[in-house]
Amino acid sequence: MKTQIRYLEEINLKSPTAIVGAQGLRSVGKIALQHLIGELKPKIFAELYSRFLPAFFYGPSYLSPLSAPGVLRKDGFTELPSIRFYSHNKPELIITEGYQASESLGQYETACEIVDFFEKLKVVRIIIFGAHTTGKGVQCFATDLDLLKELTEYKIEKTQIDKFIGLPGLILGIGMIRGIKGFCLLGETSSSSNPEDPDPRGAKMVLDKLKDILGIDLDTSELKEKKPIGEIDYHV
Amino acid sequence: MKTQIRYLEEINLKSPTAIVGAQGLRSVGKIALQHLIGELKPKIFAELYSRFLPAFFYGPSYLSPLSAPGVLRKDGFTELPSIRFYSHNKPELIITEGYQASESLGQYETACEIVDFFEKLKVVRIIIFGAHTTGKGVQCFATDLDLLKELTEYKIEKTQIDKFIGLPGLILGIGMIRGIKGFCLLGETSSSSNPEDPDPRGAKMVLDKLKDILGIDLDTSELKEKKPIGEIDYHV
Amino acid sequence: MKTQIRYLEEINLKSPTAIVGAQGLRSVGKIALQHLIGELKPKIFAELYSRFLPAFFYGPSYLSPLSAPGVLRKDGFTELPSIRFYSHNKPELIITEGYQASESLGQYETACEIVDFFEKLKVVRIIIFGAHTTGKGVQCFATDLDLLKELTEYKIEKTQIDKFIGLPGLILGIGMIRGIKGFCLLGETSSSSNPEDPDPRGAKMVLDKLKDILGIDLDTSELKEKKPIGEIDYHV
Amino acid sequence: MKTQIRYLEEINLKSPTAIVGAQGLRSVGKIALQHLIGELKPKIFAELYSRFLPAFFYGPSYLSPLSAPGVLRKDGFTELPSIRFYSHNKPELIITEGYQASESLGQYETACEIVDFFEKLKVVRIIIFGAHTTGKGVQCFATDLDLLKELTEYKIEKTQIDKFIGLPGLILGIGMIRGIKGFCLLGETSSSSNPEDPDPRGAKMVLDKLKDILGIDLDTSELKEKKPIGEIDYHV
Numbered sequence: 001m002k003t004q005i006r007y008l009e010e011i012n013l014k015s016p017t018a019i020v021g022a023q024g025l026r027s028v029g030k031i032a033l034q035h036l037i038g039e040l041k042p043k044i045f046a047e048l049y050s051r052f053l054p055a056f057f058y059g060p061s062y063l064s065p066l067s068a069p070g071v072l073r074k075d076g077f078t079e080l081p082s083i084r085f086y087s088h089n090k091p092e093l094i095i096t097e098g099y100q101a102s103e104s105l106g107q108y109e110t111a112c113e114i115v116d117f118f119e120k121l122k123v124v125r126i127i128i129f130g131a132h133t134t135g136k137g138v139q140c141f142a143t144d145l146d147l148l149k150e151l152t153e154y155k156i157e158k159t160q161i162d163k164f165i166g167l168p169g170l171i172l173g174i175g176m177i178r179g180i181k182g183f184c185l186l187g188e189t190s191s192s193s194n195p196e197d198p199d200p201r202g203a204k205m206v207l208d209k210l211k212d213i214l215g216i217d218l219d220t221s222e223l224k225e226k227k228p229i230g231e232i233d234y235h236v
Numbered sequence: 237m238k239t240q241i242r243y244l245e246e247i248n249l250k251s252p253t254a255i256v257g258a259q260g261l262r263s264v265g266k267i268a269l270q271h272l273i274g275e276l277k278p279k280i281f282a283e284l285y286s287r288f289l290p291a292f293f294y295g296p297s298y299l300s301p302l303s304a305p306g307v308l309r310k311d312g313f314t315e316l317p318s319i320r321f322y323s324h325n326k327p328e329l330i331i332t333e334g335y336q337a338s339e340s341l342g343q344y345e346t347a348c349e350i351v352d353f354f355e356k357l358k359v360v361r362i363i364i365f366g367a368h369t370t371g372k373g374v375q376c377f378a379t380d381l382d383l384l385k386e387l388t389e390y391k392i393e394k395t396q397i398d399k400f401i402g403l404p405g406l407i408l409g410i411g412m413i414r415g416i417k418g419f420c421l422l423g424e425t426s427s428s429s430n431p432e433d434p435d436p437r438g439a440k441m442v443l444d445k446l447k448d449i450l451g452i453d454l455d456t457s458e459l460k461e462k463k464p465i466g467e468i469d470y471h472v
Numbered sequence: 473m474k475t476q477i478r479y480l481e482e483i484n485l486k487s488p489t490a491i492v493g494a495q496g497l498r499s500v501g502k503i504a505l506q507h508l509i510g511e512l513k514p515k516i517f518a519e520l521y522s523r524f525l526p527a528f529f530y531g532p533s534y535l536s537p538l539s540a541p542g543v544l545r546k547d548g549f550t551e552l553p554s555i556r557f558y559s560h561n562k563p564e565l566i567i568t569e570g571y572q573a574s575e576s577l578g579q580y581e582t583a584c585e586i587v588d589f590f591e592k593l594k595v596v597r598i599i600i601f602g603a604h605t606t607g608k609g610v611q612c613f614a615t616d617l618d619l620l621k622e623l624t625e626y627k628i629e630k631t632q633i634d635k636f637i638g639l640p641g642l643i644l645g646i647g648m649i650r651g652i653k654g655f656c657l658l659g660e661t662s663s664s665s666n667p668e669d670p671d672p673r674g675a676k677m678v679l680d681k682l683k684d685i686l687g688i689d690l691d692t693s694e695l696k697e698k699k700p701i702g703e704i705d706y707h708v
Numbered sequence: 709m710k711t712q713i714r715y716l717e718e719i720n721l722k723s724p725t726a727i728v729g730a731q732g733l734r735s736v737g738k739i740a741l742q743h744l745i746g747e748l749k750p751k752i753f754a755e756l757y758s759r760f761l762p763a764f765f766y767g768p769s770y771l772s773p774l775s776a777p778g779v780l781r782k783d784g785f786t787e788l789p790s791i792r793f794y795s796h797n798k799p800e801l802i803i804t805e806g807y808q809a810s811e812s813l814g815q816y817e818t819a820c821e822i823v824d825f826f827e828k829l830k831v832v833r834i835i836i837f838g839a840h841t842t843g844k845g846v847q848c849f850a851t852d853l854d855l856l857k858e859l860t861e862y863k864i865e866k867t868q869i870d871k872f873i874g875l876p877g878l879i880l881g882i883g884m885i886r887g888i889k890g891f892c893l894l895g896e897t898s899s900s901s902n903p904e905d906p907d908p909r910g911a912k913m914v915l916d917k918l919k920d921i922l923g924i925d926l927d928t929s930e931l932k933e934k935k936p937i938g939e940i941d942y943h944v
Contacts, residue, residue: 001344001345001347001348001410006413049413050344051340051341051343051344051345051348052340052341052344054300054340055399055400055401055405056299056399056401062776063764063776064762064774064775064776064777066300067300067340068298068299068300068340068343068401068402069300069340069343069344069401069402069406070399070400070401070402070405070406070409071399071400071405071406071408071409072398072399072400073377073395073397073398073399073400074398075394076376076377076378076384076394076395077377077378077379077380077384078377078378078379078405078408078409078412078418078420079409080406080409080410080412080413102340102341103340103341104759104760104762104775104776104777104810104811104814105759105760105810105811105814106340106341107759107776107777108709108758108759108760108777109709109759111709112709112759140784141781141784141785141786142784142785142786143785143786144785148784148785158783158784159781159784161781162780162781162782163763163764163778163779163780163781164763164778164779164780164781165763165764165776165777165778166776166777166778169763169778169779169786170777170778170779170788172779172786173778173779173786173787173788174709174788176786176788177714177757177788182786184786237580237581237583237584237646242649285649286580287576287577287579287580287581287584288576288577288580290536290576291635291636291637291641292535292635292637302536303536303576304534304535304536304576304579304637304638305536305576305579305580305637305638305642306635306636306637306638306641306642306645307635307636307641307642307644307645308634308635308636309613309631309633309634309635309636310634311630312612312613312614312620312630312631313613313614313615313616313620314613314614314615314641314644314645314648314654314656315645316642316645316646316648316649338576338577339576339577342576342577473816473817473819473820473882478885521885522816523812523813523816523817523820524812524813524816526772526812527871527872527873527877528771528871528873538772539772539812540770540771540772540812540815540873540874541772541812541815541816541873541874541878542871542872542873542874542877542878542881543871543872543877543878543880543881544870544871544872545849545867545869545870545871545872546870547866548848548849548850548856548866548867549849549850549851549852549856550849550850550851550877550880550881550884550890550892551881552878552881552882552884552885574812574813575812575813578812578813
C-alpha cells in the first residue's frame with residue numbers, strides 16, 4: 001500500500017504556516033497539538049494513510065520501538081491509523097496531527113510525503129512541538145539564524161540538546177533541505193519512567209509562546225496543572 | 237518476489253461476503269475459520285503467496301514478533317506459506333484463511349493485496365473474526381453505525397477494546413477506506429500464558445452468531461468444550 | 473543495490489539438477505555442499521550479490537537473526553558476501569553454495585532470484601540439503617508423491633518435522649509453485665548449544681545417499697568422524 | 709524519500725582517490741577522517757541524504773543496532789543526518805565523511821549510491837579507514853594482489869581479521885565488483901567496553917601511513933596521546 005492522502009475537502013490558503021505535533025517526550029507535542037485543535041476548532045480537510053503507521057508500539061512511540069499494525073477501535077467504530085490535517089484561516093494554519101511511523105524507513109517516507117503535501121499547499125513556515133528536560137522555560141532550534149534571532153525576541157533560548165528524535169523533527173529537517181524555514185518549540189518537562197507520561201504543563205508553555213508568535217487568542221488555562229494519565233483527552 | 241495470487245479455478249459470485257480469520261488471541265479466529273471450512277466444505281479457488289509470510293514466528297504471530305521464512309512440511313510434502321481463498325454459493329461467501337505476515341510493511345502489503353482481490357471479486361461486506369477478554373459473550377466493532385445497530389439485533393454489543401492488532405483488522409480497515417463495509421465478531425475468551433493457546437469455546441460463540449447473521453446451518457457442537465492443544469485441527 | 477548475478481563464464485547444460493546447501497542446523501548442508509565441491513571440482517560460473525547478504529549474523533544465520541552487512545576478508549583480500557554457482561557436466565549439476573540472507577524479505581527475494589536463474593538455466597530438479605534431530609538416518613520431504621516414492625527406494629523416509637527454515641527450503645518451495653520438482657535430504661544429527669556447530673557425520677549421510685541417487689562417485693570417508701570446529705574448511 | 713545527493717558546487721577532478729571514514733571500532737576511522745579534513749581544509753561540495761540515516765543508534769553504530777531517525781541540533785540549528793563529500797586538489801582527493809546507515813538494506817543502498825557517485829566523479833582508487841585489535845601497527849586488506857604488495861613497501865601487513873562490518877567496507881566491496889581498486893588501512897587499537905570510545909592513537913597511525921602513501925604533509929601530533937571522550941571534535 002502506497003502512502004495515500006485522502007482529501008475530505010479542498011482548501012485554498014495562500015501562504016500557511018504548518019504546525020506539527022505528535023507523540024513524544026512526556027506527550028508535550030501531542031497534548032499541545034490536541035489542545036490547539038480543541039481551541040481553534042480548525043476543520044479537518046485531509047487524512048494520510050500509510051503502511052508504516054502501526055496500531056501498537058512496544059515502547060515509547062517516537063523512539064522507533066518495535067510495533068504492530070492493526071486498527072484502532074473507538075466506541076465500536078473501526079479506525080485505520082492516520083495523520084490528520086486541519087486548516088484554519090486567520091492566521092492561515094495547517095495543523096497536522098502527527099503519528100510516529102514504524103522503522104527508520106517509515107518515518108522518513110511519511111515525513112517526506114507530508115513535506116511534499118506542504119509544498120503543494122504552499123506552506124511557508126513549519127513549526128513543530130517538542131519537549132526538553134535541560135533547563136527552564138521554552139527552548140528552540142531553527143533552520144536559520146534569522147529565525148533564531150526572532151525567537152530570542154519572544155524570550156525563547158536555543159536548546160543545548162543535540163538530537164531530536166521522531167517524525168516532527170524529520171518534517172522540519174526535510175522541509176529545510178527543500179527550502180522551507182521553520183523551528184521547534186520545546187516545552188520544559190521532567191523525566192519520567194514512562195517517557196510518554198502526559199505533562200500538560202510543558203504543552204501549556206509551548207502554546208503560550210505560540211500565542212505570542214502567531215498573535216492568536218488561546219485559552220491554555222486548563223493545561224495549568226499536571227493531570228494524571230487518563231484525565232486528559234489523550235489517545236494512542 | 238511480488239505478492240502473487242494463483243487461481244486454482246475461476247469463480248463467479250455476484251456480491252459475496254468475505255469472511256476472514258487468522259492466527260490471533262487464543263486462536264479463536266483461526267479455529268472459527270477452520271471449523272467453518274470443515275462444515276461448509278467450500279471449494280478452494282485461489283492462493284496468495286508473499287515474501288512476507290514466514291514459516292516460523294518467535295512469539296505470538298499476530299503481535300508482529302520476529303519471524304523466519306521457510307517452508308512447511310506436511311506428511312512429507314513441501315508447502316510454501318500461503319493465504320487460501322474458498323468460495324461458497326448459498327450464501328455467497330469468500331472464506332479467507334488468513335496468515336499473519338511479518339513486519340508492519342508486510343501486514344499492510346498483504347492486507348492491501350487481499351482488499352484489491354476482494355474488490356475484483358465484487359465483495360460487498362467483510363466479516364472478520366477475533367477474540368476479547370473483557371466481558372461476556374460476543375462483542376463487535378464495525379465500519380459504520382448501521383452495521384453496529386444491525387448487530388445489536390443479534391445481541392452483539394460493541395466492544396470496549398481500543399486496539400485490534402493483526403491482518404484481519406487491517407483488511408477491515410483498508411476495506412473501509414475503499415468503501416467496503418464490514419464488522420468484527422469477537423468471541424469471549426480468557427488470558428493464557430500462551431496468547432495463541434487454542435480456545436474452541438470462543439470460536440463456537442463467534443460461529444453461533446455468524447449462523448444467525450448469515451442464516452446458515454452450522455454444527456458447532458464439537459467446539460463446545462475446551463480441548464488441549466493438539467486435539468483440534470490446528471496448525472501454524 | 474538490486475540483486476545482481478555476475479557471469480564468470482557461459483555454461484550450456486540441457487536439463488541440469490540444481491543442488492543447494494547453505495548454513496543451517498549443525499552446518500550439515502553447508503559441509504555437504506562444500507565437500508561436494510571439493511570432490512567433484514565443478515567450475516564456478518556465476519556469483520550473486522545482494523543487499524540482503526550480511527557479513528555477520530548475531531545468532532544462527534538460518535534463523536533470521538539480526539545481522540550486519542560488511543565485507544569478508546580472506547588472506548588480505550576483500551570479498552563481498554555472495555552466493556556462488558558451479559557447473560558440472562556428467563551428470564549435469566548446478567551446485568549452489570547458498571548463504572542466508574537477512575530478513576524475511578531478503579530470504580524471499582534472494583530465493584526468488586535464484587529460482588529465476590534456475591529457470592533460465594533450464595533446471596529440471598532441485599535437491600536441497602538439511603538436517604534433522606528426530607530419528608535415524610537420512611530423511612526427506614519432496615514436492616510430490618512420485619519423488620517421495622522414488623526416495624523410498626533409496627531407503628529414505630519422509631520426515632516428521634513440520635517446518636524447515638532458511639534459504640534452501642524457500643528455493644525448493646518457490647521452485648515448486650513455478651513447476652520445478654525437487655526434494656530435501658536431511659542428514660541425521662543431534663542438538664548442540666551452538667545450532668551451527670559443524671557435524672560432518674550428518675553431511676556424510678546426505679552425500680552417501682546423493683551418491684546413490686545421482687549415480688556418481690564420491691569419497692566421503694574424510695567426513696566419517698566428527699571433527700571439532702575449525703578443523704574443517706568451514707567459514708561464515 | 710529516495711537517496712539524494714545535493715551539489716553545493718561543481719568540482720572537476722581527473723582521477724581522484726576517494727577516502728572514506730565513518731563511525732566504527734574505537735572511532736578510529738571517524739577521528740582520522742575528521743582530522744584529515746581539519747588539516748587539509750578541503751572544500752565541501754556535496755551532501756547525501758537518505759531515509760536510512762538515523763539520528764540515534766541504540767548501540768555501536770557500525771554493528772547495525774536498532775536506531776531511530778530524527779534531526780541533529782548543533783548550536784540551535786537543525787541538521788538532517790548526512791554524508792558529506794569534500795574535494796582536495798593536490799593530490800586529487802574526494803574525502804567522504806561517512807555515516808552508518810540503518811539496516812542491512814540501508815547500508816547497501818547507501819554504499820551503492822556512494823559508489824555510483826564515485827564512478828561519476830571518476831574515482832580511480834578507494835581508501836577506507838578502520839581499526840583492529842589483533843597485533844601491532846597498521847594492517848590492511850585490499851582488492852587485489854598488486855595493492856597488497858604496494859602496501860608492504862610501506863610496512864603495512866595484511867590483517868588476519870576475517871570480517872569488516874560497516875559502511876566503508878561495503879563501499880570498498882561494491883567498488884571492487886564495479887572495477888575500482890582500493891584498500892583499507894586499519895589502525896591498531898585495543899578493546900573497550902564502549903566499542904566506539906575514541907582512540908586518537910589508532911587514527912594517528914592510520915594518517916601517518918596515509919601521509920606516506922599520498923606523499924602529503926599532515927600534522928598528526930595532536931593525535932599523539934589518548935584523550936578522553938569529549939576532548940576531541942567528535943560527534944554523532
